[in-house]
Amino acid sequence: xxxxxxxxxxxxxxxxxxxxxxxxxxxxxxxxxxxxxxxxxxxxxxxxxxxxxxxxxxxxxxxxxxxxxxxxxxxxxxxxxxxxxxxxxxxxxxxxxxxxxxxxxxxxxxxxxxxxxxxxxxxxxxxxxxxxxxxxxxxxxxxxxxxxxxxxxxxxxxxxxxxxxxxxxxxxxxxxxxxxxxxxxxxxxxxxxxxxxxxxxxxxxxxxxxxxxxxxxxxxxxxxxxxxxxxxxxxxxxxxxxxxxxxxxxxxxxxxxxxxxxxxxxxxxxxxxxxxxxxxxxxxxxxxxxxxxxxxxxxxxxxxxxxxxxxxxxxxxxxxxxxxxxxxxxxxxxxxxxxxxxxxxxxxxxxxxxxxxxxxxxxxxxxxxxxxxxxxxxxxxxxxxxxxxxxxxxxxxxxxxxxxxxxxxxxxxxxxxxxxxxxxxxxxxxxxxxxxxxxxxxxxxxxxxxxxxxxxxxxxxxxxxxxxx
Amino acid sequence: xxxxxxxxxxxxxxxxxxxxxxxxxxxxxxxxxxxxxxxxxxxxxxxxxxxxxxxxxxxxxxxxxxxxxxxxxxxxxxxxxxxxxxxxxxxxxxxxxxxxxxxxxxxxxxxxxxxxxxxxxxxxxxxxxxxxxxxxxxxxxxxxxxxxxxxxxxxxxxxxxxxxxxxxxxxxxxxxxxxxxxxxxxxxxxxxxxxxxxxxxxxxxxxxxxxxxxxxxxxxxxxxxxxxxxxxxxxxxxxxxxxxxxxxxxxxxxxxxxxxxxxxxxxxxxxxxxxxxxxxxxxxxxxxxxxxxxxxxxxxxxxxxxxxxxxxxxxxxxxxxxxxxxxxxxxxxxxxxxxxxxxxxxxxxxxxxxxxxxxxxxxxxxxxxxxxxxxxxxxxxxxxxxxxxxxxxxxxxxxxxxxxxxxxxxxxxxxxxxxxxxxxxxxxxxxxxxxxxxxxxxxxxxxxxxxxxxxxxxxxxxxxxxxxx
Numbered sequence: 001x002x003x004x005x006x007x008x009x010x011x012x013x014x015x016x017x018x019x020x021x022x023x024x025x026x027x028x029x030x031x032x033x034x035x036x037x038x039x040x041x042x043x044x045x046x047x048x049x050x051x052x053x054x055x056x057x058x059x060x061x062x063x064x065x066x067x068x069x070x071x072x073x074x075x076x077x078x079x080x081x082x083x084x085x086x087x088x089x090x091x092x093x094x095x096x097x098x099x100x101x102x103x104x105x106x107x108x109x110x111x112x113x114x115x116x117x118x119x120x121x122x123x124x125x126x127x128x129x130x131x132x133x134x135x136x137x138x139x140x141x142x143x144x145x146x147x148x149x150x151x152x153x154x155x156x157x158x159x160x161x162x163x164x165x166x167x168x169x170x171x172x173x174x175x176x177x178x179x180x181x182x183x184x185x186x187x188x189x190x191x192x193x194x195x196x197x198x199x200x201x202x203x204x205x206x207x208x209x210x211x212x213x214x215x216x217x218x219x220x221x222x223x224x225x226x227x228x229x230x231x232x233x234x235x236x237x238x239x240x241x242x243x244x245x246x247x248x249x250x251x252x253x254x255x256x257x258x259x260x261x262x263x264x265x266x267x268x269x270x271x272x273x274x275x276x277x278x279x280x281x282x283x284x285x286x287x288x289x290x291x292x293x294x295x296x297x298x299x300x301x302x303x304x305x306x307x308x309x310x311x312x313x314x315x316x317x318x319x320x321x322x323x324x325x326x327x328x329x330x331x332x333x334x335x336x337x338x339x340x341x342x343x344x345x346x347x348x349x350x351x352x353x354x355x356x357x358x359x360x361x362x363x364x365x366x367x368x369x370x371x372x373x374x375x376x377x378x379x380x381x382x383x384x385x386x387x388x389x390x391x392x393x394x395x396x397x398x399x400x401x402x403x404x405x406x407x408x409x410x411x412x413x414x415x416x417x418x419x420x421x422x423x424x425x426x427x428x429x430x431x432x433x434x435x436x437x438x439x440x441x442x443x444x445x446x447x448x449x450x451x452x453x454x455x456x457x458x459x460x461x462x463x464x465x466x467x468x469x
Numbered sequence: 470x471x472x473x474x475x476x477x478x479x480x481x482x483x484x485x486x487x488x489x490x491x492x493x494x495x496x497x498x499x500x501x502x503x504x505x506x507x508x509x510x511x512x513x514x515x516x517x518x519x520x521x522x523x524x525x526x527x528x529x530x531x532x533x534x535x536x537x538x539x540x541x542x543x544x545x546x547x548x549x550x551x552x553x554x555x556x557x558x559x560x561x562x563x564x565x566x567x568x569x570x571x572x573x574x575x576x577x578x579x580x581x582x583x584x585x586x587x588x589x590x591x592x593x594x595x596x597x598x599x600x601x602x603x604x605x606x607x608x609x610x611x612x613x614x615x616x617x618x619x620x621x622x623x624x625x626x627x628x629x630x631x632x633x634x635x636x637x638x639x640x641x642x643x644x645x646x647x648x649x650x651x652x653x654x655x656x657x658x659x660x661x662x663x664x665x666x667x668x669x670x671x672x673x674x675x676x677x678x679x680x681x682x683x684x685x686x687x688x689x690x691x692x693x694x695x696x697x698x699x700x701x702x703x704x705x706x707x708x709x710x711x712x713x714x715x716x717x718x719x720x721x722x723x724x725x726x727x728x729x730x731x732x733x734x735x736x737x738x739x740x741x742x743x744x745x746x747x748x749x750x751x752x753x754x755x756x757x758x759x760x761x762x763x764x765x766x767x768x769x770x771x772x773x774x775x776x777x778x779x780x781x782x783x784x785x786x787x788x789x790x791x792x793x794x795x796x797x798x799x800x801x802x803x804x805x806x807x808x809x810x811x812x813x814x815x816x817x818x819x820x821x822x823x824x825x826x827x828x829x830x831x832x833x834x835x836x837x838x839x840x841x842x843x844x845x846x847x848x849x850x851x852x853x854x855x856x857x858x859x860x861x862x863x864x865x866x867x868x869x870x871x872x873x874x875x876x877x878x879x880x881x882x883x884x885x886x887x888x889x890x891x892x893x894x895x896x897x898x899x900x901x902x903x904x905x906x907x908x909x910x911x912x913x914x915x916x917x918x919x920x921x922x923x924x925x926x927x928x929x930x931x932x933x934x935x936x937x938x
Binding site: 196386 | 666910911919
């Protein structure tokens, strides 16, 4: 049979089983699945949208047995292209968008068992009905499957960790043996009986299996929240504030976000009706958030505790000013940074992390490296200081030299990895857009281990856009 | 050369490199490394005690290349025999006791990088000097290497998780390639760049590699602690108390330990000078601990918050009595249970866990199973209710029928795994003493995955006492 006839037969089989909603072949229908949140999009052979675990397993088996290449996609909010089909158009997208056959909340166990297609915001709404919350806080609204595969971080990692730390179980479908379901949804808080597929799948960026369902740990909903914006003279002063805050009010710190003057300026210019929070200028500012599940009627008052702590700090050298305001008013500035920076010109983004103890020194050297390599770059960095994470976002004039940008990227990553023992992808994970750096920085023994796993679950290399070996 | 001559030559090589402190061959010297904390001991060919990472790597390479079987041992506090040499006497013990070449604390990053031979208590002392603490709380005093390999849990898992959750990195030595060092000590709080040896080694029970060094996350030291013992009519009442407590004071709950009347009675009879905490009897009691890193001079008063909450609860049905007392006085009772139960007769222990929402139902059915199978058993159970963990410890008259005990073990494990979707080893891990249950309950796909990993890091099966495939 000709390749064309084979392909037609496969399409017919898929349509027969999944229905018209389940298979997208027309260019217009495929378009949104071919786009990428930050980079250039790709092209897909077709898109399948299974609606149940059984359909997902059947799809993967059918495509794998037909020799097709597959890329899994959730809400396509990832920033490294791991869920975007490649440019050649040879891959099928397996979308988990319609995989919504399970959302089961266990209030007493404080967990939710949920299909890959649900969004973060939907988990939060379902949890809130029971006075519970899921720990992740992001500007984006990813799907459950995408979050697990990416091991998403976010702004509140300092308090509750990332997805891995809040993952009580996961089920995934493998391409080899084709369509096999692995993992468990038992969702225990304590279980020490060997390997755990959930831990392996989390942070494997779609390379080993397609996440179908997960069990997520929930926490009691936060009943108090207090926020302040503090202007400081320098990053070392900000780091000293973090230590002081943790020492006094450590139990309540749920975010400690640094923002450079440029980043804040970009956000304030971008937001309609926003006013400068500080009368004077400042080099750097920190958004501090305290939260607690303990209600105010117990006598615990986070606003008062934050004020009390701030008053002491304002006497200290390098602490310039502080504004206590409603959480949404302060977070609005912080959340506007990414978008506002993108609006200023060509965005070149670095998602890196070092030890907290190296944060200030790394940032200083990174700024120096930028100045030396691309003097026209405008640095609008912000960071999760409590985790040592920094989004070193640069704005360049449109049409800047691509080779020079590539050189800067390597210099910054070399600085973070080789000089500071840090990470060149703190939370965005690995995808086609940083695959070459994975190969540059990953230890041979770790790549060999990944190779063995690839070989076990995908010997024909049909799945995903990432090669971890 | 004869086997004897080969063996003599190996011994001479080891002694030459490691010195007299580094190689133990005499029966009297080996004895303490052949004992087991809970089960029958074994026999070792010899014991090597490397003092540096280089020596460890050299030892493992030398032994592996000589075709020797190896079992790694830390402080030998494990309860499933994973670090005890087998009975045949064919294994070499690689002790990490002298592996103390590194203890480096980073107060600003809140982490400690530490060699495998350090004990939990030593980590705590080093951390305390900087106002920090490591999250684990146990009756035993394991080594760092043992804790990582076991993925140790403990009484405060409800608040801070187990070892895996507090592990920022690890380095290990493989038997294949012989003596290769893998993993990383970068110790980042945020790093999403692929596979992590630390996560793989944690909870692999010495099967894949010998942990040499680890980076542990530290927390600010707890500056307040408030404890109470609450007598309840039944376990469902205890579970309802947990929900109420988390709803009101969730941020501070660091332990919620259940104790049956029998367990408490055993502890109180065992402790010199102990008096019954409650005037009346009770079926079940709960030890509640609240802790906070927030000092009292902020106005936060945990004692007052606990009292306030307790007063409300005492009006509720099924809550019989409550005692607020100093932490060490209450924990003393809880910590005495294991030892006191062991003193009463033959101990048969189960370390199991279910979802919190199944805890009460599981316990009731488990007690029924015990009564039906071994009516003479005296059940002295205690549990980490917040994690759904229960130590279902039984006391039997000496000389009880071993076959009947085996039958009970299978019945209890079948109940927990098959009926309740729970774990037959919640925190003790896997070793020779529950290997058969690993084989009974583990999914073929998980065993196949483990097989691939075994094959990669130990194709000749020289390392450890556990087979995860």
